[in-house]
Amino acid sequence: MISHFISLKKTIAPLAVVFLFALIVFSLLIPFVSQYAEDIYGAVHFERGGQPPSSRHWFGTDSAGRDMFTLTIRAGLSSLKVAFGVVFLSILIGVPIGMLSGVSSRRTDEIIMRITDAFLSFPPLILPLIITAALGPSLNNVIIGISVSWFPWYVRIARAQALIIKNTDYVSISKSMGAGRFHIIRKHIFPNSAVPVIIQGTLDAGYAILAAAGLSFIGLGAQHPETEWGLLLTQSRAQFINHWWEGFFPGLFIVLTVISFNIIGDELRSYLNPKETTPR
């Protein structure tokens, strides 16, 4: 039975990779292959509005007559942009602060950690909401908003690694030979933090997509005529009870994408770090 589950996992992880890869390729190509490409840029055709899924419109059309398949696939690009943007930015802010905190004196370390703790004291989603509102609603500001509330996790990971590596014998030897703080960060701590940071980044990519879709759903994220899954869901709300397809497919794609990132993240964790199995 166990072997059965392992073989299931083995087939699912590559599937997740294939799904994400296909999503990247098709969301980039769809403006050139779809016959409804102009819908992406906000074209309306009321004469074919509100059609259920058919061979002509695989995911149906919305009330403005836009092809939902074309829009849903294209919207993947925005969500992937958010996923990579948030993870990249959070790492860029968090990892240097964390490493620095780890090798600093106790007092500096304490101050840095208390301030990052304050960022973690906000309930999830609230800080991104007010930051995005402060900067003005747009997809790029959503990326900034989510990153500012997530970088503390990377501070913690990088600091934890720094504290471990700092006390190893080879670092003491390196120090005794006159190595400075930044040399130790660059040569020893940074390479050793890479693995846990990459694992966390993959897992966070999925949550970033969820959070961004939520912000767009409220109206603080992507704006028309941009396409984004959360935005497509908001646009479908007025008609959703009668035209289920308008909201069903964008939501389904969010779920599939987030699950894919989670599966890949879990798989990476058990592959790169077999000792640790419990999630954060």
Added chain:
Amino acid sequence: MTRYLLKRVTYTFLILIIVSSITFLIAHWLPGDPAALWVGDHPTKEQLEIAKKELGLDRPIYKQYVSFLKKTLTLDLGVSLRTRQPVTAEIFHRSAATFELVFISMFLATLLGLFLGIKAALYSNTKHDYLIRGFAYLGISIPVFWLGMILQLIFFGVLQWLPLQGRYSGFDLLNIDLPYNSGLFLLDAFLSAEWALMLDGIRHIFLPALTMAFGVLGIIIRTSRSALIETMSEPFFKTYLAYGLSPNEIAMSSAYKNTLIPVSTVAGLSFGLMLGGTFLVESIFDWPGLGQFSVLSLLTNDFPAIIGVTLFYTFVYILINLILDIIYPLIDPRIQR
């Protein structure tokens, strides 16, 4: 214990000050002119000047900050630019609806999550386990607002069993004076023995509560499952097994206690996740609580309301986690402080 408590409370207070400072800084960054929002459409220059004075926006930012901190300490959060009501009063009379929703969802999620997690651990690596774990995986990957929409489609659109949105049917109900009025609708209806009203309330809260609960169910299932599996490898569990008790009996009589600490830790985190979720779920189900109020404030740049709501949410979140920290030793006597 008292020393620990004192340290913990001081620390909480410090965090609150940093949190308010962050919030203040961000809110002052908000685009749009609060004075213009205060005056209304087509303001004259003089009106804007007067409004700026009234709101204290003509003073330097550090002075505004100091007076903001002072006022916050006395629970004066200013006046909402949108509704023209004191923010503290707005928060006060809207929070009951939100807490009712959050507590019922939390209760549902913890109970169901513990049950499913323990089941999954006892039957680990069987079909039941895979099903429950798949379910948990879905729980952490599904956007709550989409789930809410799907539930509305099924239970209102197709089956027509439950109402679409709102907290109770019809506005005429608002005029009924219940002898008890705490703002917690279900509790009031129950205490007043208004069974029809209570049933109506339950029918309305069911979908939003289910939606919110589902969002954190996955986390609770995963945590309780892995905690029990860990416990099952401990010597005491093996001893009981050797005495001839079934894993089921051991789990239900004693081993489940070892899952309570990790579960209450994630329950604290989940509580925060739910508070964030209220923004989305209340918007979908037209629930007249704080989340809906916050979204409207955010969309209209109503900065006193945004600061107020953010501080309130954060305060509640910190408080819940503080309480959990304090009750840990009561749940698990092995923790001594």
